[in-house]
Amino acid sequence: MNEIVQYIPQVDPLPLPAPVWLLKLLLIFTFTLHLIPMNIMLGGTVIAGISFFKKTDFHRELARRLTKMIPTIIALTITMGIAPLLFIQVLYGQLFYPSSIVMAWPWLGVIILVMVAYYLTYLNSFKFSRLNVVKRAIISWSAVLLLAGVAFIYSNEMTLMVTPGRWATAYFADSSGLNLNLGEPMLFPRYLHFINGAMAVAAMFVAMLGLFEKREKWFAKEALQYGARLFMTFTFIQYLLGVLWLISLPQKMMALFMGRSILASILLLLSIVLSVGAILMLSKAANTERPTRRVISSMISLLFTIVFMAKLRDILRDAYLSPNFNLETAPSSFQASTIIPFLILLVGGLLTVFWMANKFFFPSSESQSAK
Amino acid sequence: MNFPVWELGFAPGLLMAVVATLHVFVSHFAIGTGLFLVITERKAYREDDAELLSYLKRHSLVFIMVSVVFGAVSGVGIWFVIGLINPAVTSSLIHAFVFGWAIEWVFFIVEILAGLIYYYGWDKLRRDTHLTIGWIYFIAAFLSLVVINGIVTFMLTPAGWLENREFWTGFFNPTYFPSLVSRTFLSLALAGIYALVTASFIKETGVHRRITRYAGIWIVANMVLFELSLLWYWKAMPETVYQAAAGAIPITVNMLDARLTLSAITVIIALFTALIVPKLNKIPVAVAIMVLALGVFGSSEWIRESVRKPYSISQYIYTNGIFPSEVGAINEKGILASAKWISDEARHGDNYLQSGYEIFRVECMSCHTENGYLGIADKIKGWEKEFIFEITARLDSLRGKMPPFAGTEADRRMLTEYLSTLAGASRSFADGKEVFEDRCGICHTVGQYRNIIPMVADFTYEDLNDAVLAGLQDMNGNMPPFTGNADAREKLAKYLASLKDAKRTK
Numbered sequence: 089m090n091e092i093v094q095y096i097p098q099v100d101p102l103p104l105p106a107p108v109w110l111l112k113l114l115l116i117f118t119f120t121l122h123l124i125p126m127n128i129m130l131g132g133t134v135i136a137g138i139s140f141f142k143k144t145d146f147h148r149e150l151a152r153r154l155t156k157m158i159p160t161i162i163a164l165t166i167t168m169g170i171a172p173l174l175f176i177q178v179l180y181g182q183l184f185y186p187s188s189i190v191m192a193w194p195w196l197g198v199i200i201l202v203m204v205a206y207y208l209t210y211l212n213s214f215k216f217s218r219l220n221v222v223k224r225a226i227i228s229w230s231a232v233l234l235l236a237g238v239a240f241i242y243s244n245e246m247t248l249m250v251t252p253g254r255w256a257t258a259y260f261a262d263s264s265g266l267n268l269n270l271g272e273p274m275l276f277p278r279y280l281h282f283i284n285g286a287m288a289v290a291a292m293f294v295a296m297l298g299l300f301e302k303r304e305k306w307f308a309k310e311a312l313q314y315g316a317r318l319f320m321t322f323t324f325i326q327y328l329l330g331v332l333w334l335i336s337l338p339q340k341m342m343a344l345f346m347g348r349s350i351l352a353s354i355l356l357l358l359s360i361v362l363s364v365g366a367i368l369m370l371s372k373a374a375n376t377e378r379p380t381r382r383v384i385s386s387m388i389s390l391l392f393t394i395v396f397m398a399k400l401r402d403i404l405r406d407a408y409l410s411p412n413f414n415l416e417t418a419p420s421s422f423q424a425s426t427i428i429p430f431l432i433l434l435v436g437g438l439l440t441v442f443w444m445a446n447k448f449f450f451p452s453s454e455s456q457s458a459k
Numbered sequence: 460m461n462f463p464v465w466e467l468g469f470a471p472g473l474l475m476a477v478v479a480t481l482h483v484f485v486s487h488f489a490i491g492t493g494l495f496l497v498i499t500e501r502k503a504y505r506e507d508d509a510e511l512l513s514y515l516k517r518h519s520l521v522f523i524m525v526s527v528v529f530g531a532v533s534g535v536g537i538w539f540v541i542g543l544i545n546p547a548v549t550s551s552l553i554h555a556f557v558f559g560w561a562i563e564w565v566f567f568i569v570e571i572l573a574g575l576i577y578y579y580g581w582d583k584l585r586r587d588t589h590l591t592i593g594w595i596y597f598i599a600a601f602l603s604l605v606v607i608n609g610i611v612t613f614m615l616t617p618a619g620w621l622e623n624r625e626f627w628t629g630f631f632n633p634t635y636f637p638s639l640v641s642r643t644f645l646s647l648a649l650a651g652i653y654a655l656v657t658a659s660f661i662k663e664t665g666v667h668r669r670i671t672r673y674a675g676i677w678i679v680a681n682m683v684l685f686e687l688s689l690l691w692y693w694k695a696m697p698e699t700v701y702q703a704a705a706g707a708i709p710i711t712v713n714m715l716d717a718r719l720t721l722s723a724i725t726v727i728i729a730l731f732t733a734l735i736v737p738k739l740n741k742i743p744v745a746v747a748i749m750v751l752a753l754g755v756f757g758s759s760e761w762i763r764e765s766v767r768k769p770y771s772i773s774q775y776i777y778t779n780g781i782f783p784s785e786v787g788a789i790n791e792k793g794i795l796a797s798a799k800w801i802s803d804e805a806r807h808g809d810n811y812l813q814s815g816y817e818i819f820r821v822e823c824m825s826c827h828t829e830n831g832y833l834g835i836a837d838k839i840k841g842w843e844k845e846f847i848f849e850i851t852a853r854l855d856s857l858r859g860k861m862p863p864f865a866g867t868e869a870d871r872r873m874l875t876e877y878l879s880t881l882a883g884a885s886r887s888f889a890d891g892k893e894v895f896e897d898r899c900g901i902c903h904t905v906g907q908y909r910n911i912i913p914m915v916a917d918f919t920y921e922d923l924n925d926a927v928l929a930g931l932q933d934m935n936g937n938m939p940p941f942t943g944n945a946d947a948r949e950k951l952a953k954y955l956a957s958l959k960d961a962k963r964t965k
Contacts, residue, residue, distance in 0.1 A: 095799055095800065097546075100550045104554065105554065163527055163528075168568075174553065174561060175557070184542070186800075189463045190463065195539065195543065196536075199532060199533070202532055203528070203532045260802045423626055425627060426558035430558045437568055441568060444592055451583055
């Protein structure tokens with residue numbers, strides 16, 4: 089028995105309730121649903137924080153809108169985060185639990201940090217008109233700091249999870265859970281890649297705010313231009329950070345994306361092509377009179393890029409774990425009596441949400457009888 | 460045994476209790492308040508009551524801050540905590556019920572968004588649309604209880620699931636419906652309590668009185684129904700579980716009384732300050748009622764957890780993450796060789812203390828600490844090494860309802876070496892009663908569970924001192940030897956003999 093396998097817990101005696109491919113599909117699908125509001129939350133708080141320092145009417149208005157929205161986006165992030173947390177535990181529990189126990193205090197700290205950040209953003213949102221700009225900026229940047237801390241803890245946990253070889257040394261040196269995974273070469277490139285990615289997605293969100301603003305044309309135009317500019321900048325930085333991440337990987341993993349794995353290489357290539365396309369379309373849209381189609385196309389390109397990135401991340405995870413941990417050997421069943429109700433309810437639930445959102449955002453059909 | 464154990468520095472159960480109690484308190488409130496809001500909103504429209512409506516708007520802000528923020532984050536917090544302190548159990552539950560949770564997640568999405576739209580929609584939506592959103596909120600929130608209740612009750616009464624491992628068998632288990640009903644009343648009572656608190660902030664006397672009374676009705680009626688439904692819940696529990704709570708676990712018995720007393724006090728105070736003299740509903744009074752209610756519901760959850768001992772999922776997995784089905788194999792192979800997270804030094808070395816400590820870590824630390832809450836040092840203070848060794852072989856017979864020790868005799872020796880460093884020097888006793896409580900009381904009681912009186916009734920003091928206590932280990936396989944000194948033995952014999960006399964004089 090080698091050193092690494094020795095500390096990986098035995099597989100749970102209960103079989104997986106669904107085939108691995110289905111659970112993986114759900115994991116990646118729901119992770120993407122979490123990733124999008126999470127990026128807008130983090131990047132949006134930063135963009136609002138920057139806007140407080142700029143004196144133009146546009147930035148004042150942008151900061152106001154973002155600040156009002158961010159608590160709701162946090163609610164979405166948390167809500168959407170639950171499902172991937174479920175599916176990662178059922179698939180990777182043997183790795184997820186030990187690594188989180190090794191760094192238990194920071195991991196638990198996530199809850200506190202999120203809670204405080206959440207209340208801070210609500211404070212800013214509800215008391216917006218009563219706070220001066222300095223106070224707003226302080227609150228906003230404090231929230232950024234806390235959320236960036238949460239992201240850092242996640243990067244530690246997700247990298248520690250795939251490197252079981254590091255667990256025992258850390259745990260037996262300190263079993264009180266005061267560890268991180270700072271010795272991991274890919275930690276910082278990966279972390280920065282995620283943070284900067286959030287900035288790019290939030291930039292797209294700013295452009296989207298412009299697109300959907302029908303009444304205040306001046307704001308719509310500036311938001312679209314500003315969003316496009318930021319999106320281009322952060323996406324270029326993202327390429328650099330991506331290269332940095334790639335070269336921080338062990339030779340064997342790096343090779344996966346350079347042809348050794350056809351799927352990984354194609355997905356990476358497609359992601360780059362799609363994101364370049366998104367930059368071009370968005371930049372063009374910002375300078376035209378009728379930008380709708382171009383903005384929507386660039387949003388869809390970005391969406392696919394995010395999905396592909398989530399899949400690439402998954403490929404990398406399994407490559408790290410091979411051959412010590414192999415999901416394909418896990419016994420599984422097909423719990424049709426719950427999977428089918430789940431899928432039906434998911435569709436029903438999403439339709440209900442769309443119905444409610446429609447009533448809320450487009451109350452035009454409603455007569456204004458409410459007082 | 461399969462996973463590392465987090466040495467968090469205090470009893471893991473305390474962390475769980477704090478996070479779970481606060482979450483349960485808030486999440487039940489979130490459900491009940493859904494109904495409170497829509498019913499009260501409709502009442503306000505029907506009676507064209509602008510004051511009530513403006514109160515509701517403010518109340519719904521509190522509602523969002525408490526439920527959407529604290530409720531949601533602390534709910535995720537429970538996931539984090541159980542994964543950290545009891546990974547094996549969490550893994551079992553997630554394998555059995557991941558799609559149950561996935562279904563709950565769908566309801567949760569609808570609930571959170573409906574809650575937010577309800578709050579932000581007061582001035583934006585038509586009245587009927589706003590009410591519909593409120594109903595959607597309440598139904599989604601209630602359905603999430605319908606789901607989670609299946610999993611929580613499963614842990615106590617898995618019943619048929621143990622045989623067929625089928626999701627819905629485990630889900631609709633014997634305590635499912637009584638628990639659902641009592642949790643529903645609990646939710647409605649909590650909705651009343653929160654309304655009482657927000658009402659206590661109202662300055663205008665007329666409105667203050669009206670809303671206080673209204674909230675009072677919600678509290679008193681639902682608290683009474685909650686208590687009645689608990690009787691049904693209690694009946695639905697299997698006898699073995701019931702017995703455990705009824706006498707074996709000392710603290711649970713005290714907690715049962717405390718719970719009922721607290722509940723009665725809460726109802727009486729609420730009756731008085733909300734219904735009879737609503738003028739008394741000042742902020743500190745309302746907050747006090749809320750704290751009392753937290754005590755009632757916290758202790759109810761605590762008892763439910765405590766009667767499940769020694770299992771985390773009844774009959775399926777022990778509180779320390781060991782499966783009853785694997786104990787036999789561990790007894791053969793040894794815990795040091797079976798457990799994954801034993802250091803090389805402890806596994807192969809000659810350092811008995813280190814090995815003993817790590818055995819303690821993987822088998823005991825999921826509940827116990829060295830010196831803190833459920834601290835082991837205090838429980839075995841002054842015990843002789845031999846007594847510790849003998850008791851570790853009988854852990855599953857103790858009144859505290861513990862899992863059995865899994866491992867070989869050599870493992871137990873090493874554990875004993877370590878534990879005896881915590882036990883310290885042997886102690887002296889003031890009288891025989893003290894000896895009884897320290898040595899016999901861990902399994903027996905006087906007059907109740909495993910009653911000692913009939914067992915000693917046929918013996919004189921001399922029999923007890925010279926023969927019985929000297930040869931306990933020969934009586935039947937279950938009794939450990941008495942290892943105390945002669946003085947302790949005489950005191951104990953005298954005490955036991957006096958019990959018999961006390962009985963005779965009755």
